[in-house]
Amino acid sequence: MRLSRYFLPVLKETPAEAQIASHRLMLRAGMIKQASAGIYSWLPLGFKVLKKIEQIVHEEQQRAGHIPMLMPTLQSAELWRESGRYDAYGPEMLRIRDRHDRDMLYGPTNEEMITDIFRSHVTSYKDLPLTLYHIQWKFRDEVRPRFGVMRGREFYMKDGYNFDLTKEDALHAYNRHLVSYLRSYERMGLQAIPMRADGGPIGGDYTHEFLVLAETGESEVFYDSEITDLRFGDREIDYDSVEQCQAVLEEFTSRYARTDETHDEAVFAEVPEERRRTARGIEVGQIFYFGTKYSEAMGAVVSTAEGERVPVHMGSHGIGVSRLLGAIIEASHDENGIIWPEGVTPFHCGIVNLRQGDSDCDAACERLEQALIAKGLDPLYDDREERAGAKFATMDLIGLPWRITVGPRGLKTGVVELTNRRTGESEEMSLEAAIDRIGQIYSV
Amino acid sequence: MRLSRYFLPVLKETPAEAQIASHRLMLRAGMIKQASAGIYSWLPLGFKVLKKIEQIVHEEQQRAGHIPMLMPTLQSAELWRESGRYDAYGPEMLRIRDRHDRDMLYGPTNEEMITDIFRSHVTSYKDLPLTLYHIQWKFRDEVRPRFGVMRGREFYMKDGYNFDLTKEDALHAYNRHLVSYLRSYERMGLQAIPMRADGGPIGGDYTHEFLVLAETGESEVFYDSEITDLRFGDREIDYDSVEQCQAVLEEFTSRYARTDETHDEAVFAEVPEERRRTARGIEVGQIFYFGTKYSEAMGAVVSTAEGERVPVHMGSHGIGVSRLLGAIIEASHDENGIIWPEGVTPFHCGIVNLRQGDSDCDAACERLEQALIAKGLDPLYDDREERAGAKFATMDLIGLPWRITVGPRGLKTGVVELTNRRTGESEEMSLEAAIDRIGQIYSV
Numbered sequence: 001m002r003l004s005r006y007f008l009p010v011l012k013e014t015p016a017e018a019q020i021a022s023h024r025l026m027l028r029a030g031m032i033k034q035a036s037a038g039i040y041s042w043l044p045l046g047f048k049v050l051k052k053i054e055q056i057v058h059e060e061q062q063r064a065g066h067i068p069m070l071m072p073t074l075q076s077a078e079l080w081r082e083s084g085r086y087d088a089y090g091p092e093m094l095r096i097r098d099r100h101d102r103d104m105l106y107g108p109t110n111e112e113m114i115t116d117i118f119r120s121h122v123t124s125y126k127d128l129p130l131t132l133y134h135i136q137w138k139f140r141d142e143v144r145p146r147f148g149v150m151r152g153r154e155f156y157m158k159d160g161y162n163f164d165l166t167k168e169d170a171l172h173a174y175n176r177h178l179v180s181y182l183r184s185y186e187r188m189g190l191q192a193i194p195m196r197a198d199g200g201p202i203g204g205d206y207t208h209e210f211l212v213l214a215e216t217g218e219s220e221v222f223y224d225s226e227i228t229d230l231r232f233g234d235r236e237i238d239y240d241s242v243e244q245c246q247a248v249l250e251e252f253t254s255r256y257a258r259t260d261e262t263h264d265e266a267v268f269a270e271v272p273e274e275r276r277r278t279a280r281g282i283e284v285g286q287i288f289y290f291g292t293k294y295s296e297a298m299g300a301v302v303s304t305a306e307g308e309r310v311p312v313h314m315g316s317h318g319i320g321v322s323r324l325l326g327a328i329i330e331a332s333h334d335e336n337g338i339i340w341p342e343g344v345t346p347f348h349c350g351i352v353n354l355r356q357g358d359s360d361c362d363a364a365c366e367r368l369e370q371a372l373i374a375k376g377l378d379p380l381y382d383d384r385e386e387r388a389g390a391k392f393a394t395m396d397l398i399g400l401p402w403r404i405t406v407g408p409r410g411l412k413t414g415v416v417e418l419t420n421r422r423t424g425e426s427e428e429m430s431l432e433a434a435i436d437r438i439g440q441i442y443s444v
Numbered sequence: 445m446r447l448s449r450y451f452l453p454v455l456k457e458t459p460a461e462a463q464i465a466s467h468r469l470m471l472r473a474g475m476i477k478q479a480s481a482g483i484y485s486w487l488p489l490g491f492k493v494l495k496k497i498e499q500i501v502h503e504e505q506q507r508a509g510h511i512p513m514l515m516p517t518l519q520s521a522e523l524w525r526e527s528g529r530y531d532a533y534g535p536e537m538l539r540i541r542d543r544h545d546r547d548m549l550y551g552p553t554n555e556e557m558i559t560d561i562f563r564s565h566v567t568s569y570k571d572l573p574l575t576l577y578h579i580q581w582k583f584r585d586e587v588r589p590r591f592g593v594m595r596g597r598e599f600y601m602k603d604g605y606n607f608d609l610t611k612e613d614a615l616h617a618y619n620r621h622l623v624s625y626l627r628s629y630e631r632m633g634l635q636a637i638p639m640r641a642d643g644g645p646i647g648g649d650y651t652h653e654f655l656v657l658a659e660t661g662e663s664e665v666f667y668d669s670e671i672t673d674l675r676f677g678d679r680e681i682d683y684d685s686v687e688q689c690q691a692v693l694e695e696f697t698s699r700y701a702r703t704d705e706t707h708d709e710a711v712f713a714e715v716p717e718e719r720r721r722t723a724r725g726i727e728v729g730q731i732f733y734f735g736t737k738y739s740e741a742m743g744a745v746v747s748t749a750e751g752e753r754v755p756v757h758m759g760s761h762g763i764g765v766s767r768l769l770g771a772i773i774e775a776s777h778d779e780n781g782i783i784w785p786e787g788v789t790p791f792h793c794g795i796v797n798l799r800q801g802d803s804d805c806d807a808a809c810e811r812l813e814q815a816l817i818a819k820g821l822d823p824l825y826d827d828r829e830e831r832a833g834a835k836f837a838t839m840d841l842i843g844l845p846w847r848i849t850v851g852p853r854g855l856k857t858g859v860v861e862l863t864n865r866r867t868g869e870s871e872e873m874s875l876e877a878a879i880d881r882i883g884q885i886y887s888v
Contacts, residue, residue, distance in 0.1 A: 009565035036520035076480035099585045121453035141543045
């Protein structure tokens with residue numbers, strides 16, 4: 001993409017309303033624009049990152065054998081009356097009346113709707129196990145939306161639902177989700193720690209939240225420092241294997257790690273003192289096993305091999321897709337701007353032309369751009385007539401992990417400069433070497 | 445995908461509520477489930493097609509130089525009061541009040557919001573031309589939703605907006621959209637004819653609708669039969685070239701083609717009688733040039749090279765993404781089910797195992813499946829223990845364009861059967877030849 005043809009409205013001033021780094025940086029980098037309280041438009045740069053994160057979630061869910069679908073944003077109140085949650089859910093549920101005076105609502109979650117789909121179509125144990133998920137806009141009418149996309153009202157979320165014959169099977173689904181979530185977050189360059197949590201309005205006493213450590217986190221967390229040494233890494237896993245998934249769960253949840261909701265000082269005291277940590281964390285996902293809570297209330301039953309009719313065991317599993325942009329930025333930025341992990345960067349690298357209009361510089365930049373595109377990469381070429389300082393400031397602000405700088409002096413000796421956004425380190429090399437290096441970084 | 449692990453709830457009975465073929469077939473093929481009046485869940489098969497169509501729209505919009513972003517579903521009433529449309533829009537606008545009693549609405553379209561984004565960030569002619577688009581859920585509270593996704597209330601739509609300094613530039617943007625739409629529809633296997641139309645509530649006297657001819661279309665259309673011979677085909681086009689885009693517009697709009705809203709008997713009578721046609725059509729898109737209607741009302745002005753401040757010229761351009769599934773099925777089905785064009789098929793081909801459990805048949809099917817996946821294709825392997833007839837009926841119903849049938853008799857002589865869904869023609873060939881043929885069909 002040529003920057004001269006793109007829409008990247010960066011702001012010079014720090015917006016007064018933004019209290020935390022991610023909100024400030026997303027506004028300054030031209031990623032979002034507030035439409036109304038807690039509701040944002042995703043400008044082109046923000047939209048690109050949102051799609052990258054969504055794509056990782058899709059890939060990892062499908063790798064785990066979960067099946068994508070899509071439920072609508074608006075729901076009928078009827079289903080929520082069946083489960084008893086229509087009255088139980090507070091003013092955070094946005095209630096709507098349509099032109100025929102029917103009670104509707106903007107879905108904050110989808111347990112009822114997916115249970116209705118299940119009971120309408122599945123009647124036999126033979127069709128189990130089944131895990132369906134979708135990524136859809138949801139709404140929670142927060143009384144005081146803040147922190148940009150971190151606590152917005154309209155937000156994008158992946159929510160998945162498993163249906164199993166037995167509690168044992170459902171706990172395998174739970175473990176599968178834990179594994180797939182660990183993989184997803186790591187691909188986004190994040191360490192998200194599963195912590196024992198509270199069921200809240202979804203219900204269920206078997207639940208973990210995934211938290212990213214960050215000073216601006218809304219939750220206080222307590223953990224054994226050994227847990228931050230764990231990595232899922234690129235190990236292969238067979239998602240059908242109960243043992244393999246269970247082993248990952250045990251590895252990642254056997255050390256103390258809890259939010260303030262479930263924190264227990266007595267148990268925490270058993271952790272050796274030098275490993276006890278208190279910090280703040282941002283919640284980026286949660287998994288639940290809640291048994292037959294919804295299937296019993298709503299009649300989602302299947303016949304067993306013996307002909308018995310039993311309610312299915314269920315769980316639900318959420319990843320906050322739009323919120324993750326904020327969490328990633330909170331975990332990865334400096335005073336000059338965002339530092340995108342390679343897995344979610346909106347453009348793979350930036351190309352800065354130090355002398356736009358100079359025929360050698362222009363030709364070299366175009367060659368670079370074309371060669372990277374030919375490799376399937378997506379570079380952002382700053383072809384504006386701007387000072388070098390302004391171009392560097394923009395690249396630093398929007399946080400592309402790699403920058404190639406092309407100037408007349410370097411070209412005389414046949415080199416360009418490759419700069420790492422995170423370390424600030426630069427290296428001179430030939431145009432071809434820079435193309436190869438970027439290709440290696442992204443394994444293309 | 446193995447059918448035994450998929451969620452494909454096909455219906456044996458024809459649902460009573462469905463009046464037209466596409467609605468019936470989408471329900472029967474397990475593509476959608478009604479959540480409430482005019483609001484649908486997209487079951488896995490339907491979701492896959494929806495995503496294929498969305499992807500084609502994204503690719504063709506970006507090929508034309510248009511920039512993707514995303515606006516929220518809920519909008520504040522304030523912007524609509526500025527344009528004067530809050531009161532003008534009838535009961536089809538879903539009005540919502542949030543917990544702080546602020547007037548909101550579920551966006552039926554986005555002229556106001558995009559104009560607000562534009563005026564907040566763009567002040568100079570140097571940043572023009574600019575075309576932004578998004579694909580987002582919208583809501584129109586139809587008094588009598590019907591025909592499934594063809595006239596739903598919550599629907600998925602691409603809407604794009606161009607901002608230009610002059611009327612001339614804006615008309616080039618108009619032409620660019622016309623070209624990109626022609627390409628998009630053809631990739632979906634559809635012939636959509638641009639017809640002179642009426643501006644309606646969007647406004648503007650320069651507008652074309654794109655109509656797919658189908659008996660169940662809601663519009664009566666009148667056209668010169670020569671127009672159905674036109675194909676965009678695989679010609680290369682430079683979207684920056686005013687001449688090239690203008691030439692396509694002239695080629696595709698110079699013959700008589702109008703909806704009942706703009707039909708003129710006197711002009712139609714000038715078409716030679718043997719070429720005059722009357723038919724019904726389904727609207728699948730519309731493009732508008734409306735000049736400074738919104739930019740003047742909302743103060744979207746830029747400074748010119750001479751330092752003058754002028755309102756920008758705008759247009760908007762919509763493709764009904766969710767509605768297209770219905771339109772494609774109306775245009776392409778038979779008594780046994782859907783016939784997907786290759787460009788949008790949910791799976792590239794089906795694999796039918798005639799004797800599940802037979803080790804040779806199972807091994808051959810698995811080899812087929814793996815070889816197709818290795819080519820980057822996405823086959824659906826019916827590995828259920830079902831009669832051949834039931835498997836064929838399912839494949840015909842869900843409409844995969846190609847089916848490979850593997851049975852013990854054929855395997856004895858080393859052949860499988862490749863069947864074309866549209867023609868019903870079958871051909872025997874080796875496993876390897878079938879893999880190659882499918883690869884050729886999809887150019888992989």
